[in-house]
Amino acid sequence: MMEETKLSEMTDEQLIKAFQNGEMKAYRLLVGRYKDPLMNYIFNFVNDVQVSEDILQETFLRLYKNKHYYKEVAKFSTWIYTIAGNLARTELRKKKRHRLFSIHNYMNEDKDFEIVDDGLNPEQQTSSDMIQAEVKDAIQKLPDSFKEAVLLRDVQGLDYEEISEILKTPLGTVKSRINRGRARLAKMLKHLME
Amino acid sequence: MKESDNMNYQENKLRKHLNNLPKVNAPDGFEEKLYARIERGDLETEYTESSSNLWIAIASSAAGLAIAFYSFGFFSTPSPTLPQNSLVDETPVIEKQLEDDPTDSLKTAPKSFDKGVIFVKDKK
Numbered sequence: 001m002m003e004e005t006k007l008s009e010m011t012d013e014q015l016i017k018a019f020q021n022g023e024m025k026a027y028r029l030l031v032g033r034y035k036d037p038l039m040n041y042i043f044n045f046v047n048d049v050q051v052s053e054d055i056l057q058e059t060f061l062r063l064y065k066n067k068h069y070y071k072e073v074a075k076f077s078t079w080i081y082t083i084a085g086n087l088a089r090t091e092l093r094k095k096k097r098h099r100l101f102s103i104h105n106y107m108n109e110d111k112d113f114e115i116v117d118d119g120l121n122p123e124q125q126t127s128s129d130m131i132q133a134e135v136k137d138a139i140q141k142l143p144d145s146f147k148e149a150v151l152l153r154d155v156q157g158l159d160y161e162e163i164s165e166i167l168k169t170p171l172g173t174v175k176s177r178i179n180r181g182r183a184r185l186a187k188m189l190k191h192l193m194e
Numbered sequence: 195m196k197e198s199d200n201m202n203y204q205e206n207k208l209r210k211h212l213n214n215l216p217k218v219n220a221p222d223g224f225e226e227k228l229y230a231r232i233e234r235g236d237l238e239t240e241y242t243e244s245s246s247n248l249w250i251a252i253a254s255s256a257a258g259l260a261i262a263f264y265s266f267g268f269f270s271t272p273s274p275t276l277p278q279n280s281l282v283d284e285t286p287v288i289e290k291q292l293e294d295d296p297t298d299s300l301k302t303a304p305k306s307f308d309k310g311v312i313f314v315k316d317k318k
Contacts, residue, residue, distance in 0.1 A: 031228065035220040043218040053221060060228055061237050128214070135211045154212040185212075186204050192211060193204045 012076035020067050031060050037156060038084050044151050045088040047140055055091060059084045078165045085148060085166060092144060131192060138188040146181030153178050
């Protein structure tokens with residue numbers, strides 16, 4: 001119990017180090033910390049719950065199999081977002097090739113998934129649902145390079161430097177992609193901006 | 195409202211919409227499924243490139259390249275049946291014919307021609 005308390009107080013980088021030294025509990029803590037933010041990121045990227053879950057599983061399996069590839073020069077979050085982002089991009093390319101990708105999967109999805117309750121009444125909820133559906137559609141219409149930059153910044157809340165490392169793209173290009181992505185979104189959602 | 199103020203207002207509004215998107219969490223039982231797979235040693239997924247898939251990809255790329263090169267080569271290799279090539283090939287023949295032209299003797303007047311002219315002139 002004492003050891004677990006200690007582990008839970010550790011930073012991500014300390015946890016991955018403990019996991020590299022064979023501490024399975026450290027792995028479980030990392031999964032617990034990152035499963036929800038990564039699921040949200042992947043889902044906003046590929047817009048399909050089942051595929052997002054598969055990618056999330058694969059991300060943590062890779063963390064398990066390739067734990068020794070992590071070097072402390074980068075933040076752990078950068079590394080894990082890079083793995084998830086690469087898998088999501090591969091999946092998107094595959095979907096585009098097979099022309100099966102639908103931006104409306106989110107609305108037609110039968111499988112249960114957890115959405116955080118925001119405490120709105122039914123009328124507000126309907127209006128809010130419509131706005132959210134429009135925003136989601138607009139995000140899906142962005143070019144992939146703009147979409148991932150905007151999602152990492154404005155939805156996941158990562159800083160520019162970390163996004164630059166995750167996307168392996170110069171800082172200036174990242175800022176430009178975010179600005180251009182936002183401008184396109186603002187244009188598509190003009191009626192919601194007033 | 196200044197243009198920059200308006201832009202800031204729009205950016206804030208947009209960021210608010212993005213922040214308000216519903217957060218999708220990992221489904222219930224996600225961790226149990228993951229740890230069960232790890233315990234079973236079932237670490238391969240459809241995202242793991244198998245070596246046979248890799249060879250198929252390499253073989254198809256190589257075949258594609260070979261076809262592309264063959265097509266390009268087919269049109270660019272000199273062909274003896276094409277007219278421009280026959281002209282090129284004939285050029286030395288023409289030169290050779292000129293060298294041995296049987297009408298060469300007509301290109302210069304015979305020695306007797308000069309004599310004849312002189313003879314006529316003398317007669318006047």
